[in-house]
Amino acid sequence: MSTRDLVLAALFAAIIVALGLLPPIMLGFIPVPITAQSMGVMLAGVILGARRGTVAVLLVLLLAAIGLPVLSGGRGGLAVFAAPTTGYLIGWVFAAFVTGALAERLVRPAQGALAQSLGFFAAAVAGGVVVLYAFGITYLAVVTGIDFGKAFLGSMAFIPGDLIKAAVAALAARAVMAGYPLLPARA
Amino acid sequence: MDIRFEQAGARFAGRLAVEPLTISLTERRIGIIGLNGSGKTTFARMINGLVTPSMGRVTVNGVDTVDDAEAVRSQVGFIFQNPQNQIILPILREDIALGLKSRRLPAAAVEAAVQGILGRFDIGHLAGRRAHELSGGELQLAALASVLVTEPRIVILDEPTNQLDLKNRALVEATLNGLDESVLVISHDLALIADFDRVLLFHEGRLLTDGLPSEVIARYREVATL
Amino acid sequence: MxxxxxxxxxxxxxxxxxxxxxxxxxxxxxxxxxxxxxxxxxxxxxxxxxxxxxxxxxxxxxxxxxxxxxxxxxxxxxxxxxxxxxxxxxxxxxxxxxxxxxxxxxxxxPVGAFIDAVTRAALPLEKLGLVRASDIGLAVGLVIRFVPEVISRYQALRTAHQARGLKVRPTTMIVPLIIQTLKSADEIAAAIDARGIRGQKRQRKS
Structure with missing residues (x-):
């Protein structure tokens, strides 16, 4: 990993941490506060790609594990890996990877703005929603013994908010791609 | 010191940021002036291999900046335009120790060197502070300390008095004048380099002229008012 | 933190x-x-x-x-x-x-003891060429360094929005925040190389 890759992964880890500390932003049309760090995970994937995005998420989890309160609500320490929702934390790693891998394949600099935004959105939904929930729900069901179907239904309430986050991440990724051409071309 | 450019130039995105030039720099104190975007910073970054020449070659005391970047960088310290970006770790003491630890020095030697450099710049009271809380002048001194602790023989400073108040500017100037190391200073602060041994003037990517400060500064004033 | x-x-x-x-x-x-x-x-x-x-x-x-x-x-x-x-x-x-x-x-x-333990645990991986163990401590330090910077830039952007009478929207905040911090991240990467902190390998751009 080049020095630049390492620094970029650390920067996005910090952005994920900061998203958990910042006051929520309200969207104009739907009363959903944008706080969640899961949007940071999507951002890391769509902007940095699979490898660096995954390293960024691993860094956040490492910081949490060594006792720093880096997760939203000031949570941290090894205890966060002992919660029923730990599956979502583990899922972050795979969410960033899948989001990044898809973004690298779906989005090209030559495409129009709309195609790029849609590509990023699809990548963020596949990784940051589908993959993430697969890990979160499975873990919840296994740890608690709740029936898988019931756990699935119970998690549905959070999906609309996450779709909005995916849309914000996609728009941001498209704008960053246009506004900061120093980012290396994707494979 | 002996910095040599042999027909060395740098191209970014198809544009020549520094036109190929041949020059040998041996003076102890060298100033670099020119308008914004004239190629000063790129030229300076070529000296420690941060920018690799697109043509020709650059050597420092006989060592090629591309073939042996590590050896060159251990001899050439670089202070960035924004010292905030120079400080890598959150706490100043840790940051200063970082460059030494990467050289795998024993802990006691690292500690002694850190204490030594803090004393040299009289900033021992800042050792435990968070880097992002330091003032502009403190940051500039901290950046200087973090670079000089690894004992480079040449120090390049990119606009070291930029954004400093009069008091901090005087402090940085006095510190610069007291350095035993060879210095290359990029500056818009013409008074800072007025008594240097040699000054280079860059204009539109070309080395326009070089020589004694008074002559080169006079030429700069002509170019700037065209 | x-x-x-x-x-x-x-x-x-x-x-x-x-x-x-x-x-x-x-x-x-x-x-x-x-x-x-x-x-x-x-x-x-x-x-x-x-x-x-x-x-x-x-x-x-x-x-x-x-x-x-x-x-x-x-x-x-x-x-x-x-x-x-x-x-x-x-x-x-x-x-x-x-x-x-x-x-x-x-x-x-303590955090330092954890980092040392993780670095030691990563040494076998270093032998396999997967990671550089010393990068772990460096990366952790970088994240801790970046967090206050990201937050202060965020607050500056909020103020800039208010000063210009703009509504604070996620995209108009996140995009400039990322672009600004990417620029400073590039400078920091250059500083790490300039200070020879990771032991640079020979590199020639083609």
Whole structure:
């Protein structure tokens, strides 16, 4: 990993941490506060790609594990890996990877703005929603013994908010791609 | 010191940021002036291999900046335009120790060197502070300390008095004048380099002229008012 | 950012971090291999005693454990209602015990000791050429350094929005925030190379 890759992964880890500390932003049309760090995970994937995005998420989890309160609500320490929702934390790693891998394949600099935004959105939904929930729900069901179907239904309430986050991440990724051409071309 | 450019130039995105030039720099104190975007910073970054020449070659005391970047960088310290970006770790003491630890020095030697450099710049009271809380002048001194602790023989400073108040500017100037190391200073602060041994003037990517400060500064004033 | 480590000289404080992590792993495996209420109840009681022995105090402990305890309680209640009372109790005891032991390890291990342990654990991976072990400590330091910078830039952007009478929207905040911090990240990467901190390999641009 080049020095630049390492620094970029650390920067996005910090952005994920900061998203958990910042006051929520309200969207104009739907009363959903944008706080969640899961949007940071999507951002890391769509902007940095699979490898660096995954390293960024691993860094956040490492910081949490060594006792720093880096997760939203000031949570941290090894205890966060002992919660029923730990599956979502583990899922972050795979969410960033899948989001990044898809973004690298779906989005090209030559495409129009709309195609790029849609590509990023699809990548963020596949990784940051589908993959993430697969890990979160499975873990919840296994740890608690709740029936898988019931756990699935119970998690549905959070999906609309996450779709909005995916849309914000996609728009941001498209704008960053246009506004900061120093980012290396994707494979 | 002996910095040599042999027909060395740098191209970014198809544009020549520094036109190929041949020059040998041996003076102890060298100033670099020119308008914004004239190629000063790129030229300076070529000296420690941060920018690799697109043509020709650059050597420092006989060592090629591309073939042996590590050896060159251990001899050439670089202070960035924004010292905030120079400080890598959150706490100043840790940051200063970082460059030494990467050289795998024993802990006691690292500690002694850190204490030594803090004393040299009289900033021992800042050792435990968070880097992002330091003032502009403190940051500039901290950046200087973090670079000089690894004992480079040449120090390049990119606009070291930029954004400093009069008091901090005087402090940085006095510190610069007291350095035993060879210095290359990029500056818009013409008074800072007025008594240097040699000054280079860059204009539109070309080395326009070089020589004694008074002559080169006079030429700069002509170019700037065209 | 203050760490969750608590100064002290308890038995747990004196154990090496690597051993504590292995013990934590063993405890979590044991907890999930049994459903015996007697064993789980005993384990939970032992967990409470262990955590109490650290001398953190009730108030501070409550602040630290509340968010996770709350999630556990909600999920245990859901399990109890959706499945059975026994399932609910098992989930509650297992997760609470695990949380207490994990929080105890965190409270008795300083961040630096953790980083050293992780760096040592990564040395075999370094031999395989997968990671550079010393990069781990560097990366952790960089993240801690970047967090206040990201937040202060965010606040500056908010002020800039207000000064120009603009509404604070996610995209108009996040995009400039990322672009500004990417620029400074590039400078920092250059500074790390300029200071020779990672031991540069020979590199020639084609």
């Amino acid at each position: 203050n760490s969750l480590y608590v100064e002290g000289d308890s038995f747990l404080h004196r154990l090496p971090p690597g051993l504590k992590l292995l013990l934590l792993l063993a405890v979590s495996l044991a907890l999930f291999l049994t459903r015996s209420p007697l064993f789980l109840g005993g384990a939970a009681a032992a967990g409470v005693l262990l955590y109490a022995s650290l001398g953190i105090g009730w108030r501070q402990s409550w602040i630290r454990l509340r968010p996770i305890l709350l999630t556990i309680a909600i999920v245990a209640l859901a399990t109890l209602l959706l499945e059975s009372v026994e399932d609910g109790m098992v989930a509650l005891l297992r997760l609470t015990t695990l949380m207490l032991v994990a929080a105890a390890v965190t409270a008795t291990t």
